[in-house]
Amino acid sequence: MSSISCGINNSNAGLGMFTGVPVKEDHLLGRVGDAAFATVDQDWHISPATGTLSKHSGDYHWPLTNYDWNAPDIGMDDEAEDVSVTVTGFGAAPNCHFSLLNVDEHAATYDAAGLDRYTSPGAGAITPWWNRTSTALRDIAAGSELYVDYGPSWFTSREGHFQLVPLASSYEKALEFLKAYGKMLVGTDSPDDLVEDKMMIGDEVQKDLWDIIKTHSYVSRERQALPETHKDGIRAIKAGDIMTVEVENSIRSLEYLEEHGKCVDNIVPQQSTIPHAGRGAFATRFIPKGGLVAPAPLVHIADKSKTKMYAETKGPTGNIIRDEEKVVHKQIILNYCFGHPNSTLLLFPYSSNVVYINHHSTEYNAKLRWTNDFDFYHHKDWLEKSVDFLEDQWTAGLMLEYVATRDIQPGEEVFIDYGEEWQKAWDEHVKKWEPTSKESDYNNLTWWTEKRETGNSDPITANELNNDQDIPIRTWAEQQTNPYPHSLRIRCYANTNHDATYLFTPKTTPVYRRPFDEDVDMAMDGEEYHMADCQVRERYEKGEDDSSDDSSDDSSDDNEYPITHKYLYVVEIDVEKTVDDVTSFHEHYIMTDVPWSAIKFMEKPYTSDIFLKNAFRHEMKLPDEIFPKSWMNFSEEQKQKAKWYELW
Numbered sequence: 001m002s003s004i005s006c007g008i009n010n011s012n013a014g015l016g017m018f019t020g021v022p023v024k025e026d027h028l029l030g031r032v033g034d035a036a037f038a039t040v041d042q043d044w045h046i047s048p049a050t051g052t053l054s055k056h057s058g059d060y061h062w063p064l065t066n067y068d069w070n071a072p073d074i075g076m077d078d079e080a081e082d083v084s085v086t087v088t089g090f091g092a093a094p095n096c097h098f099s100l101l102n103v104d105e106h107a108a109t110y111d112a113a114g115l116d117r118y119t120s121p122g123a124g125a126i127t128p129w130w131n132r133t134s135t136a137l138r139d140i141a142a143g144s145e146l147y148v149d150y151g152p153s154w155f156t157s158r159e160g161h162f163q164l165v166p167l168a169s170s171y172e173k174a175l176e177f178l179k180a181y182g183k184m185l186v187g188t189d190s191p192d193d194l195v196e197d198k199m200m201i202g203d204e205v206q207k208d209l210w211d212i213i214k215t216h217s218y219v220s221r222e223r224q225a226l227p228e229t230h231k232d233g234i235r236a237i238k239a240g241d242i243m244t245v246e247v248e249n250s251i252r253s254l255e256y257l258e259e260h261g262k263c264v265d266n267i268v269p270q271q272s273t274i275p276h277a278g279r280g281a282f283a284t285r286f287i288p289k290g291g292l293v294a295p296a297p298l299v300h301i302a303d304k305s306k307t308k309m310y311a312e313t314k315g316p317t318g319n320i321i322r323d324e325e326k327v328v329h330k331q332i333i334l335n336y337c338f339g340h341p342n343s344t345l346l347l348f349p350y351s352s353n354v355v356y357i358n359h360h361s362t363e364y365n366a367k368l369r370w371t372n373d374f375d376f377y378h379h380k381d382w383l384e385k386s387v388d389f390l391e392d393q394w395t396a397g398l399m400l401e402y403v404a405t406r407d408i409q410p411g412e413e414v415f416i417d418y419g420e421e422w423q424k425a426w427d428e429h430v431k432k433w434e435p436t437s438k439e440s441d442y443n444n445l446t447w448w449t450e451k452r453e454t455g456n457s458d459p460i461t462a463n464e465l466n467n468d469q470d471i472p473i474r475t476w477a478e479q480q481t482n483p484y485p486h487s488l489r490i491r492c493y494a495n496t497n498h499d500a501t502y503l504f505t506p507k508t509t510p511v512y513r514r515p516f517d518e519d520v521d522m523a524m525d526g527e528e529y530h531m532a533d534c535q536v537r538e539r540y541e542k543g544e545d546d547s548s549d550d551s552s553d554d555s556s557d558d559n560e561y562p563i564t565h566k567y568l569y570v571v572e573i574d575v576e577k578t579v580d581d582v583t584s585f586h587e588h589y590i591m592t593d594v595p596w597s598a599i600k601f602m603e604k605p606y607t608s609d610i611f612l613k614n615a616f617r618h619e620m621k622l623p624d625e626i627f628p629k630s631w632m633n634f635s636e637e638q639k640q641k642a643k644w645y646e647l648w
């Protein structure tokens with residue numbers, strides 16, 4: 001067995017992910033990174049308040065919110081104005097334990113798996129974001145639980161739900177407390193003195209005392225950070241940190257994992273053998289008939305209409321509102337959810353790689369069933385409850401399993417049957433499908449076509465351009481004869497909101513610090529908050545004076561962004577501003593001596609394949625035999641109405 005990662009219960013937090021093999025620092029966890037999904041402008045599409053155009057002011061429950069990642073961290077913020085990112089596998093299943101963090105997570109990669117918008121009816125029907133890798137932050141022993149960093153705000157914003165989960169700072173304070181406790185026991189600061197015959201109180205009394213400390217009605221993050229037993233408390237003082245003790249305690253034997261876990265690396269994504277399907281899931285090892293292909297814990301979405309995307313229209317007072325009767329698209333995540341024609345419920349499977357399992361109506365080699373064990377997670381009684389009941393359950397609590405219907409050989413693609421409705425919808429889509437016109441709004445991947453047609457191998461995606469800052473940026477004049485793809489925009493890290501005038505954000509100010517910077521409160525002045533579209537007017541070689549500027553700058557020692565490239569730029573920025581959200585006016589700035597590091601190529605929002613108007617959308621059907629009757633809340637009458645609106 002080369003590598004196993006298992007989902008099993010950990011006593012406090014439901015599911016967890018464990019590694020069955022040791023992993024070296026910086027090495028990849030799992031074989032391939034995870035799939036990522038952009039759900040866009042939810043506030044606009046889901047929020048019950050339709051009188052506003054705001055894309056950031058929703059008041060609704062989107063069940064995947066607990067699994068959302070910060071879009072810029074995953075590299076997906078260019079997809080739309082407001083992007084929520086869901087990541088499967090390492091992005092959803094592991095727990096967060098600040099003293100035990102051992103997983104580092106990275107950005108996803110954009111790759112449309114060869115589904116060209118001009119030739120493939122599959123274009124835009126899959127998420128192009130994949131291979132969001134996770135690596136070991138340090139050497140990890142076999143049997144260890146894997147912990148990712150949700151960021152402290154994830155917990156601080158959910159205090160009621162998670163009973164004060166300790167933050168990194170809580171462990172520091174808890175250690176201080178432990179040291180004081182040790183001193184109380186032996187009268188000295190030296191951990192070496194913490195031996196039984198030097199302690200002023202005996203083991204039994206210490207145990208009672210520890211119980212009082214741990215179960216006291218005053219709950220705090222610091223107290224939660226204290227080890228469970230007084231013996232572990234002493235071990236932590238001797239080790240100088242709580243983490244070492246917690247790590248040792250968290251390791252499970254491989255036998256335990258085999259018995260209590262479910263393996264999540266039996267499949268990996270690769271290009272599917274089915275034309276136009278994109279990626280598929282392939283067996284990494286032999287899976288016997290009846291054997292587990294993969295577990296699929298599920299997030300339930302009670303109302304599938306929350307995946308609808310609406311057109312804009314003018315409201316009674318001339319304001320822009322959502323046009324409830326004009327559904328222009330559906331969120332891409334719909335294609336990855338299970339549903340049923342007689343229900344509004346969707347189920348999104350969030351474990352590693354199961355989202356890649358494609359459809360085959362005859363040659364399928366796997367099927368779904370409800371999990372039989374994992375009672376700590378899978379609520380069998382929910383199968384008898386209504387969809388309304390499920391809507392009130394804000395934590396995931398259902399689990400399916402993919403099981404082999406025949407022996408599956410290593411390297412074989414795994415298929416299930418998505419159901420007749422799906423097949424019919426796909427066949428109709430292929431029949432009707434016509435390539436998008438090159439002149440349409442959506443040109444993100446014109447570079448792909450251009451490359452093919454012209455043999456041009458220059459970097460022309462935003463990522464490629466940003467990653468090679470040795471290549472000079474073309475000026476506006478140069479772009480007239482040698483343009484960048486029109487799906488790209490050039491942006492500049494700049495704060496154009498400051499009253500006095502424009503200033504670069506800290507990213508550039510260490511070198512080009514303007515006098516007024518010191519007077520400005522720099523909070524919320526990070527690059528993610530301030531960027532403006534710009535034109536590059538001029539490019540010139542960086543002179544001797546400029547390099548001496550670098551070294552003479554006060555902050556040059558700790559300058560995170562030294563200028564290592566040859567050119568500086570003159571950049572023109574034109575910003576549209578509004579007063580009281582009504583009157584708009586333009587401000588115009590010319591900045592000189594702008595380094596490459598202050599400029600960023602970005603894809604224009606709403607241009608990637610998932611926005612193609614002719615992209616296929618349909619949920620997979622959960623077979624009648626396993627879809628509970630009590631979840632069938634979508635009456636014939638409702639279906640007729642939905643048909644009239646051409647919704648489903």
Ligand SMILES: C[S@@+](CC[C@H](N)C(=O)[O-])C[C@H]1O[C@@H](n2cnc3c(N)ncnc32)[C@H](O)[C@@H]1O
Pocket residue numbers: 113122125126127272274275276277278279280335336337355356357358359360426616618
């Ligand atoms: C759950 S996803 C499967 C993974 C997907 N192929 C990918 O690359 O991410 C379902 C989507 O995959 C594609 N797909 C799955 N099976 C297919 C098939 N037999 N023929 C064509 N497309 C298929 C369709 O776009 C469908 O909406």
